[in-house]
Amino acid sequence: MQIAVTVNGRLHERSVEPRRLLCDFLRDDLGLTGTRVGCEHGACGSCTILVDGESARSCLMFAVQADGAELTTVEGLAPDGGLHPLQAAFREAHGLQCGFCTPGILMTMLPFLDENPDPDEAEIRTALSGNLCRCTGYQNIVKAVLIAAGVATNGESSQ
């Protein structure tokens, strides 16, 4: 099936099987391997991307469903090779360890912060409910999001 998908501002026209998952299309057809495939059944959130500006699991979409859509993957966060402020906050707060879940968490937090520019910790944890991290215990992820939102100071203890 012929589809036309805009990913990180660039239009891609490809032919795909209907059963092609969107995450596999991104990774294997377009070479955008920043999007991670974890559980593959809609629990871990590692494959989260933006579909027309809203977070969605790319493992729970067929590529054909994204025909005509505008997608943003983690590669689209900082196209100039630097770091997006959200990524910088994760580095600063040590908000990642192995890093596997991080792209999905970034792509979940990006629209969340747009809609909730001044979140408290409970709101952040609720917004993270669709993303699993097996390393950090979430403490520094939450702290990174607070830093990104500008509501935490840089000098706080990470413990």
Place this chain on the structure above:
Amino acid sequence: MHDFAFHRPSSLSDAVAAMQAAGEGKFMAGGQSLLPVMKLDLAQPTDVISLAGLGELRGIRVEDGAVVVGAATTHAEVADSDVVRGSIPALADLAGQIGDPQVRNRGTLGGSVAHADPAADYPAALLALGATVVTDRREIPADDFFQGMFATALAEDEIVTAVRFPIPDGAAYAKFPNPASKYAIVGVMVARTGSGVRVGVTGASPTPHRASRFEAALAADFSPSAIAGITIDPSGLASDPDASAAYRAHLVGVMAKRAVEACG
């Protein structure tokens, strides 16, 4: 995953025709339930018919004392809707508790209702609010709609187009979620209307149901204490590693009391 043909009809009648021509067809809205069951080969459709492009299934409006929500409306749209928040805040609250943000951005009211997962949240609202399921060919009262685990009154080629929720005097939803999946281990919505009280229960049993003894007691005395002495029979309730039938029976009472209290 097995291969299948993907259809993108541009009208309801084309969607129905595609289903009738299919060997083993499945309608798909957001796909948040269908994709997981296809990955597990629990569903092996030859044809997947997307309802995403159908304008007839969209929109939220108030009409004749009811909030009419188009079937393709996502959970996030229901949760954020000023119309729903203004008319039936409990419904917006329920929608905002479904799954997680990613699920709420893709999953739809019609998809959830047609899928009829016994732990889904919406059935509690449909039953408590006395909703009507509107399809491409008829209207089905919520009381007749849910017929078992993943079983509804819908015909194979029938499409839910909207759900009509009568606006109650007051309503509230109380949920005891599975902490990982956020599915309802037990969810209870209580609604007061001019004609009485309705209590919808989801998660507790294979088929969502109304708690008629609670309804009678609350009609006489709308307070948590009115139902405090009523015990729920656990026979027939679901039992799994998350919660035994006896525990679910207990939770039905606790959630109902919380919902009554939240109704004010």
